[in-house]
Amino acid sequence: MTSSTAAVLQARGLTKSFPGVRALDRADLTCRSGRVHALVGENGAGKSTLVRILTGNQLPDEGEVLLDGRSVRFADPREAMAEGVSAVYQELTVLPAMSVGDNVMLGQERTSRGLIDRAAQDREVRAALARVGLGDLDPRTRAEDLSLANQQMVEIARALVRRSRVIVLDEPSAVLSGDKLESLFTVVRGLAADGVAIVYISHLLEEVTDLADDVTVLRDGRVVSTGPAGDYDVPRIIRDMVGRDVDAVFPPLPEPADEVVLAVRGLVPVSSTRSPVALDLDVRAGEIVGVAGMVGSGRSRLLRTIAGEHPRAAGTVEVAGRPVPTGTRRAIAAGVALVPEERKTEGLVLPLSVRANTTLAALGQVLRGGFLSTRRERVVFQEEQARLGIKASDPEQGTWQLSGGNQQKIVLAKWLRRGPRVLLLDEPTRGVDVGAKSEIYRLVTGLAVEGMAVVMVSSDLPEVLGLSHRVLVCRGGGVVGELAGDDINEENVMHVALDTAGTSR
Amino acid sequence: MSAAVAAGTRPRRISLADLTRTGAAVWIVLLAAVLALTVADAGGFWAPANIANVLTATVVLGLAALGQHLVVLSGGIDLSIGSAATLSALLTALLINGYPIRTAPVVIGMLLLGGLIGVLHGLLVARVGLPPFIVTLATLYLIQGAAFTISTTPTGRVTSALSAVALERIGPVPYSFAVLVLAVAVVAFVLARTAFGRQLYAVGGDPAAARANGVPVARVLVTAYVLAGVLAALAGVLLAARATVGSPTAGLGLELSTITVVVLGGTSLLGGRGSLVGTLGGVLLLSLVSSSVTLLQLPATLTDLIRGVVILAAAAIFVTRARR
Ligand SMILES: Nc1ncnc2c1ncn2[C@@H]1O[C@H](COP(=O)(O)OP(=O)(O)OP(=O)(O)O)[C@@H](O)[C@H]1O
Ligand SMILES: [Mg+2]
Numbered sequence: 001m002t003s004s005t006a007a008v009l010q011a012r013g014l015t016k017s018f019p020g021v022r023a024l025d026r027a028d029l030t031c032r033s034g035r036v037h038a039l040v041g042e043n044g045a046g047k048s049t050l051v052r053i054l055t056g057n058q059l060p061d062e063g064e065v066l067l068d069g070r071s072v073r074f075a076d077p078r079e080a081m082a083e084g085v086s087a088v089y090q091e092l093t094v095l096p097a098m099s100v101g102d103n104v105m106l107g108q109e110r111t112s113r114g115l116i117d118r119a120a121q122d123r124e125v126r127a128a129l130a131r132v133g134l135g136d137l138d139p140r141t142r143a144e145d146l147s148l149a150n151q152q153m154v155e156i157a158r159a160l161v162r163r164s165r166v167i168v169l170d171e172p173s174a175v176l177s178g179d180k181l182e183s184l185f186t187v188v189r190g191l192a193a194d195g196v197a198i199v200y201i202s203h204l205l206e207e208v209t210d211l212a213d214d215v216t217v218l219r220d221g222r223v224v225s226t227g228p229a230g231d232y233d234v235p236r237i238i239r240d241m242v243g244r245d246v247d248a249v250f251p252p253l254p255e256p257a258d259e260v261v262l263a264v265r266g267l268v269p270v271s272s273t274r275s276p277v278a279l280d281l282d283v284r285a286g287e288i289v290g291v292a293g294m295v296g297s298g299r300s301r302l303l304r305t306i307a308g309e310h311p312r313a314a315g316t317v318e319v320a321g322r323p324v325p326t327g328t329r330r331a332i333a334a335g336v337a338l339v340p341e342e343r344k345t346e347g348l349v350l351p352l353s354v355r356a357n358t359t360l361a362a363l364g365q366v367l368r369g370g371f372l373s374t375r376r377e378r379v380v381f382q383e384e385q386a387r388l389g390i391k392a393s394d395p396e397q398g399t400w401q402l403s404g405g406n407q408q409k410i411v412l413a414k415w416l417r418r419g420p421r422v423l424l425l426d427e428p429t430r431g432v433d434v435g436a437k438s439e440i441y442r443l444v445t446g447l448a449v450e451g452m453a454v455v456m457v458s459s460d461l462p463e464v465l466g467l468s469h470r471v472l473v474c475r476g477g478g479v480v481g482e483l484a485g486d487d488i489n490e491e492n493v494m495h496v497a498l499d500t501a502g503t504s505r
Numbered sequence: 506m507s508a509a510v511a512a513g514t515r516p517r518r519i520s521l522a523d524l525t526r527t528g529a530a531v532w533i534v535l536l537a538a539v540l541a542l543t544v545a546d547a548g549g550f551w552a553p554a555n556i557a558n559v560l561t562a563t564v565v566l567g568l569a570a571l572g573q574h575l576v577v578l579s580g581g582i583d584l585s586i587g588s589a590a591t592l593s594a595l596l597t598a599l600l601i602n603g604y605p606i607r608t609a610p611v612v613i614g615m616l617l618l619g620g621l622i623g624v625l626h627g628l629l630v631a632r633v634g635l636p637p638f639i640v641t642l643a644t645l646y647l648i649q650g651a652a653f654t655i656s657t658t659p660t661g662r663v664t665s666a667l668s669a670v671a672l673e674r675i676g677p678v679p680y681s682f683a684v685l686v687l688a689v690a691v692v693a694f695v696l697a698r699t700a701f702g703r704q705l706y707a708v709g710g711d712p713a714a715a716r717a718n719g720v721p722v723a724r725v726l727v728t729a730y731v732l733a734g735v736l737a738a739l740a741g742v743l744l745a746a747r748a749t750v751g752s753p754t755a756g757l758g759l760e761l762s763t764i765t766v767v768v769l770g771g772t773s774l775l776g777g778r779g780s781l782v783g784t785l786g787g788v789l790l791l792s793l794v795s796s797s798v799t800l801l802q803l804p805a806t807l808t809d810l811i812r813g814v815v816i817l818a819a820a821a822i823f824v825t826r827a828r829r
């Protein structure tokens with residue numbers, strides 16, 4: 001047993017309330033050096049709140065944090081970092097206008113006599129990038145030119161140059177897949193081997209059981225159970241998280257109707273690289289088409305092109321026989337709704353209330369004599385809250401205050417209010433907990449039953465496999481394969497996605 | 506069809522956005538303006554006296570704009586730059602009042618005063634959390650009011666040595682231009698080679714992210730406003746030197762001119778993005794516009810109209826548009 005290593009960081013009886021919610025309720029957590037401690041719980045369980053307290057972003061109402069057994073009170077992340085406690089946050093904190101190198105060294109600039117020691121920084125940046133699998137990335141690249149996944153790897157590289165003793169990773173894997181995910185695991189295991197204490201938060205429970213030495217389950221701000229990972233398997237974690245058994249199986253798929261709702265012909269997105277293959281696609285009412293592929297394979301751009309948000313180099317899109325022009329507003333009017341991948345910047349107006357965000361795309365429904373009726377808006381919000389299980393204390397709560405997964409549900413609610421004919425989903429369950437995931441699955445199949453045509457991009461392969469009538473596979477900016485019926489399985493998808501048949505890229 | 510475009514290699518196209526980002530855009534406009542003026546009146550435009558006029562105009566504007574550039578990068582704005590320069594100009598002339606021995610201590614005192622104003626701004630913005638627009642709008646009036654309380658008419662007198670700095674020149678280059686060059690070098694160096702410089706972009710781009718990564722946000726903000734205050738005070742000293750007396754309206758409108766050139770240079774008013782090269786191009790362009798009105802013997806009343814047109818035209822073509 002190695003569990004006897006001394007506790008580096010301990011949370012004792014942490015309590016934190018916000019108006020209307022108790023985000024943390026006498027929560028305890030013990031992190032030991034060299035061990036990976038998984039922290040799991042539903043959306044809004046209080047995981048990120050705990051992280052923010054441990055790293056000095058927020059102060060607890062009650063309780064204390066112990067570092068090497070001595071009580072500390074971090075009022076600023078800077079103080080926590082000085083004591084060797086740092087975090088990779090759930091929301092990206094990469095500065096888009098800055099170079100990758102400057103981003104990695106941000107707040108940790110190496111100086112000699114007041115001046116930045118460029119050689120030393122460059123060495124360190126390159127070493128950190130190599131460790132997260134971005135060895136051939138030029139540190140002078142601007143961060144905004146990177147994919148979301150690579151930006152996330154830059155966040156992780158930051159954690160490496162800080163030489164922390166405790167590193168908290170809040171859903172680091174949410175935007176990663178494939179080899180990026182592998183690099184992350186390698187980094188985490190390497191850090192643990194170096195004696196760093198790791199707190200690891202994720203909704204992907206297989207990942208958690210793989211990686212963790214210890215597990216703590218939070219529910220409604222309270223610690224439900226904690227112990228060595230050996231005592232936990234996925235069903236137990238789910239039971240502890242949700243308080244009941246959740247059947248993770250996918251609901252049965254409805255039989256699609258004959259009517260073609262979405263017809264795409266020869267569609268090619270405008271692209272800076274060479275032109276991808278043109279897309280022809282028919283989606284019938286009640287049909288769900290999954291889109292698989294590695295991160296960066298052009299899936300999101302394809303969806304955005306169908307939705308008219310990304311310019312088309314060629315091709316047409318028709319909904320129920322009517323052409324869908326480019327331009328987001330006109331596509332929306334034609335009955336296409338896109339639930340985007342990046343909710344912080346594209347899906348939500350964070351400073352507005354959850355009520356206002358929910359009704360934003362369908363304000364016509366909440367007018368009364370030509371003016372907005374707050375009362376109607378509240379009713380609409382409460383309907384969606386019940387339908388999607390949104391955890392918010394009040395319709396007037398600021399959207400920025402919601403936990404990550406609940407924000408995702410608001411985005412979904414907003415587009416559903418318009419009653420679209422075609423629903424385009426980009427990573428609909430990213431950062432969403434198991435319970436809510438199966439709710440979303442039921443919801444999507446329910447919408448299909450009602451006659452909606454659904455196209456869903458997801459990096460969660462089981463989700464694509466279990467929820468789709470047909471699966472399109474993307475590579476190099478275009479669709480390169482289609483699987484249907486019994487051909488839909490993980491192996492086939494990976495074959496096409498990775499081009500293991502050996503044809504040229 | 507170029508060879509690079511074929512064969513799958515990614516062609517490196519230079520876009521309008523790149524030009525704006527690097528600040529090159531405004532220099533292209535500047536070049537066009539110079540060409541136009543050369544065609545219109547080559548002899549007059551390239552005459553050493555005229556070039557000296559343009560360069561003299563860049564000094565005060567340039568110093569103040571450097572400060573504005575730093576504050577705008579931090580995500581703020583400094584509306585008090587004009588009145589800070591005014592107060593500094595007025596006090597410089599009043600306190601020196603013709604005594605050479607007072608020159609050095611008074612100039613140093615002015616720079617300290619500017620720094621102090623900056624500390625006040627920084628603390629109100631960073632510690633109290635007031636919006637920079639409100640804070641500096643208030644101090645714009647406070648400082649201007651202080652200047653008018655001291656004197657409502659031009660007063661005092663600088664020493665001939667100080668006015669020589671502003672008025673004498675070697676060929677087409679005024680002595681005071683060296684002050685600007687020095688200040689530009691210092692600011693460029695600070696931005697490129699110090700931790701403060703890096704952190705300034707981060708604080709302006711996303712203060713919450715900067716804080717989460719251990720950037721001392723308050724210290725960075727205070728430093729930016731202090732530098733802006735010192736530079737505004739230095740601009741004031743040179744205003745006094747140029748006028749030889751201190752006027753309570755010396756720096757009138759300077760804050761708007763500095764914002765103009767910073768924006769022309771492609772710096773985002775939202776903070777976190779911008780290039781010093783662009784701001785300097787903006788300074789030259791605006792100075793050129795003002796002095797050309799005189800050169801081409803257009804009525805002086807046209808100056809503002811021409812400015813407005815230039816800003817609008819440049820903004821329409823070049824100012825960083827919101828990304829997709
Ligand atoms: N600043 C805030 N103001 C008000 N309420 C807040 C604030 N921050 C968090 N909350 C609330 O506290 C609760 C816990 O949120 P937290 O972000 O810790 O959840 P989480 O476990 O990280 O969830 P997720 O898995 O969705 O990220 C939520 O109900 C959330 O709405
Ligand atoms: Mg969270």
